[in-house]
Amino acid sequence: MSYDVPVAPGDKPQDVQFGGATDHGFPLWEVFVRAKRGLSHTHVGSIHAPDSETAIQNARDGYTRRAEGVSVWVVPSMEIVASDDAESMFEPFEDKPYRHPTFYEIPEEVGQL
């Protein structure tokens, strides 16, 4: 099926204006799930909830209905500090190939190294 909004021949696609909602809802939380013992918690998505207790409950219902995890973390989205993802931030890695083991050629006779 298509989730495109169908536009009838001759009609113009509707340009939706935002800003009409009066209800501002519950705060947003980021959800992290540990799939099984021995693995880290991994970001799986977000949910809305009024408090941390309900956030955990909603995260369980939303993201672990089929045994996807054994542990859940929730973090208020506002508390996440993100990097500036511009190239300059990660550039230094590109020109330092000697930090990788594949940079060094070792003769086969030397064996596993």
Place this chain on the structure above:
Amino acid sequence: MDASSAPASGQETFDAVVAADDKIEPRDWMPDGYRKTVIRQMAQHAHSEVIGMQPEANWITRAPTLLRKQILIAKVQDEAGHGLYLYSATETLGVSRDELQHLLHTGKQKYSSIFNYPTLSWADMGAIGWLVEGAAIVNQIVLQGTSYGPYSRAMVKICKEESFHARQGYSIMMALSQGSDEQRAMCQDSLDRWWWPALMMFGPHDADSAHTAESMDWKIKRKTNDELRQMFIDQTVPQAHYLGMTIPDPELAYDEETGHWNIGPIDWDEFWATVKGDGRLNRERITHKVKAWEEGKWVRDAATAYAAKHETKLDKSA
């Protein structure tokens, strides 16, 4: 600094990422049209999941066995979850969930018109799972490759769950098709009513589809409406034959040369009438959605009050 080392413009980076089949992420620069198209499509998709709970919820209390009832409840719960993943993905583009819901409630954004058809018999739970979910899966599997990262990730998660939906639907149809004459008639009647609407779910033919070319360039869509529709037809016709049912299309024929099933003409007048709101249930679906939201207000208020009280207590004890 010479020209070759000048930082790439937003547009250049965007084009390169899309060309490399990489994903666009929320904080990346993106053309305004791309942002609008992704929001429009994800919102329509999210609204469809949420409104899609209604035709099936209609049969929960009348499921023929306790197991079928448990299965149907689990499926409807999944739809709520799918709506949630998609709203979350849409929110990454800076639109709040309340905003999206407001647009749905006021009719400014729409949902798939397949949900404006009534569910008249238990067999419709089978037909919806098999045909409507089947069509959704064909589309969503391809959408895993969409260029917007959060949308793609939501699709991966949803696809894992959809296969249960399609299989439980086909299992209902199998049970009916192997039952009494009356049950077989129910099964056929349901296929008769859902076949064409399911094919229309893929949207207008490519030549009449306003967004297709642009969405394909941006890799928001990865296959056209007609390509996806054909994939669905080819996989579904043999499944109908296995049930011993007849597809309600006298012109349906297998083309030995192409290996595809060819269908008769689609009634687009009915499609546009349903999209534009003349479907039997358009008004009822939204009225019900708004009512549920309003009747749940006291729960949201209580939860907010509890959270505020709890926070004050924590502050005092600190």
